[in-house]
Amino acid sequence: MKKGKLLVFSAPSGSGKTTIVRHLLAQPExxxxxxxxxxxxxxxxxxxxxxHYHFISLEEFKQHIKAGDFxxxxxVYRDNFYGTLKSEVERIWAKGKNVIxxxxxxxxxxxxxxxxxxxxxxxxxxxxxDELKIRLKKRSTESDDKINMRIxxxxxxxxxxxxxxxxxxxxxxxxxLAEAYKLVKDFIEV
Ligand code: 5GP
Numbered sequence: 037m038k039k040g041k042l043l044v045f046s047a048p049s050g051s052g053k054t055t056i057v058r059h060l061l062a063q064p065e066x067x068x069x070x071x072x073x074x075x076x077x078x079x080x081x082x083x084x085x086x087x088h089y090h091f092i093s094l095e096e097f098k099q100h101i102k103a104g105d106f107x108x109x110x111x112v113y114r115d116n117f118y119g120t121l122k123s124e125v126e127r128i129w130a131k132g133k134n135v136i137x138x139x140x141x142x143x144x145x146x147x148x149x150x151x152x153x154x155x156x157x158x159x160x161x162x163x164x165x166d167e168l169k170i171r172l173k174k175r176s177t178e179s180d181d182k183i184n185m186r187i188x189x190x191x192x193x194x195x196x197x198x199x200x201x202x203x204x205x206x207x208x209x210x211x212x213l214a215e216a217y218k219l220v221k222d223f224i225e226v
Pocket of ligand 1 (some may be wrong): 040047048049073074077108109110112118119120138139140141142162
């Protein structure tokens with residue numbers, strides 16, 4: 037199978053990386069397909085099994101770990117496991133497409149380590165922790181407890197930014213989108 041490219045977008049929750057990833061997916065010339073992760077959390081309203089995530093039980097997740105089915109996996113938040121299945125990357129590469137990932141920083145760096153030649157690892161940086169708090173509250177998809185957990189994790193995640201190939205500062209969404217587009221276009225054309 038001919039290997040495509042791997043475009044990793046990682047960032048603290050609420051940084052806007054999902055918006056960036058969606059924008060890139062909408063550009064047909066980039067030939068991207070989204071890597072659908074396995075996750076053990078409950079679907080949020082509007083989330084579809086097999087589209088946003090493969091929502092599976094913790095038991096099933098553990099079986100995948102045992103079977104060696106994951107390229108990487110993380111307990112991103114307590115009791116919430118997320119992982120990238122090898123079969124996802126193989127499925128997308130078999131179609132001759134490039135894979136785009138929306139995953140946490142540890143997972144993103146692990147993919148880069150496993151596929152150093154094929155991967156562009158991008159860190160999306162929020163303007164500030166305060167701004168992140170505002171965005172997460174506005175989104176109101178999580179309880180206050182969960183928001184606080186995500187904020188606490190964000191400080192740790194921000195410290196990993198220098199390990200990425202490149203950093204996009206998401207102060208102005210239009211600028212961030214244009215920057216992300218150029219980075220990906222240049223990388224896939226090499
Ligand atoms: P959410 O619950 O908001 O959908 O995602 C929580 C975090 O888990 C986000 O940072 C998201 O990017 C990350 N995530 C999603 N899928 C994966 C995955 O397959 N592996 C890892 N390591 N993180 C993931």
